Amino acid sequence: MKTLFLAWQDPDTRCWFPVGRLTFCEQVYQFVYTQSAEEAQKQCGFQPLKTFPDLHQGYESDELFPLFANRLPPRSRPDYGQFVEWLNIPANEDDPIAMLARSGGRRVTDFFEVFPCPEPDEGGAYHVHFFAHGLRHFSKDSIDRIERMRQGEHLLLVFDFQNPHDPQAMMLRTNGSVPGDRYLVGYFPRYLLHDTFEILQECAFLPEVHVERVNPPPAPLQLRLLCNMTACWPEGFRPCSGPEYQPLAPAHAT
Numbered sequence: 001m002k003t004l005f006l007a008w009q010d011p012d013t014r015c016w017f018p019v020g021r022l023t024f025c026e027q028v029y030q031f032v033y034t035q036s037a038e039e040a041q042k043q044c045g046f047q048p049l050k051t052f053p054d055l056h057q058g059y060e061s062d063e064l065f066p067l068f069a070n071r072l073p074p075r076s077r078p079d080y081g082q083f084v085e086w087l088n089i090p091a092n093e094d095d096p097i098a099m100l101a102r103s104g105g106r107r108v109t110d111f112f113e114v115f116p117c118p119e120p121d122e123g124g125a126y127h128v129h130f131f132a133h134g135l136r137h138f139s140k141d142s143i144d145r146i147e148r149m150r151q152g153e154h155l156l157l158v159f160d161f162q163n164p165h166d167p168q169a170m171m172l173r174t175n176g177s178v179p180g181d182r183y184l185v186g187y188f189p190r191y192l193l194h195d196t197f198e199i200l201q202e203c204a205f206l207p208e209v210h211v212e213r214v215n216p217p218p219a220p221l222q223l224r225l226l227c228n229m230t231a232c233w234p235e236g237f238r239p240c241s242g243p244e245y246q247p248l249a250p251a252h253a254t
Helices: 035-044 080-087 096-103 140-147 190-202
Strands: 002-009 016-025 028-033 059-061 112-116 126-131 154-159 170-174 184-187 208-214 225-231
Touching: 002 096, 002 190, 016 035, 016 190, 080 096, 096 112, 112 190, 126 190, 140 184, 190 225
Parallel strands: none
Antiparallel strands: 002 016, 002 112, 016 028, 028 059, 126 225, 154 170, 154 208, 170 184, 208 225
16 A cells, blocks of 8 residues: 655644545555644644545545646656656656655645655665755755755755744755855755654664755756655654544545
């Protein structure tokens, strides 16, 4: 079974909530709201989506729900191959779930993002791909530095304690191995913070973040800097297992 979560950001407080869970199993797509959707409703006035009008109802379909399908370009588009290349996904592995997991499915017209629940790789390590967030908030010098990056370049995770919207926020920074080469080059995804804090407490070695791919224009900023992070997988570690991720209803339609 493949699992993705749907996160919603309140446009006023900028708080993030994992409000839904999408699964694909035995050729059937299933969607349920999570307990965090009720919390988002209480705190920030989150409303159920038109496609899924009942928070306590499970939904299923033989085809990918439009809410998610519309976050990917159709295969008929001339630039579809370029989009797959930006994600650095092999052409024969470009299924919708993989593409949503890698791209995040972000759109400028709403406040949703899609992210996968991490799983250990073949060596038992924690390994995830992500695009640097928030590049529209960074200076031209930072964007220019991103465009000069090379595959495999090491990046550092740094805390942004004075962030008025999220004091737990983390940013990406060049490692400064060359004098004068210290640039902030994006935000670390909010949905990875909980895992990363636990890894920092439990693992003997710090997580390693590297540049996977740089997509120059015309790639949009949200797909400009693809990174990967590798860390130990602590004993007993279970990502996406907190109460906020638990379904409000069985993942099937009635």
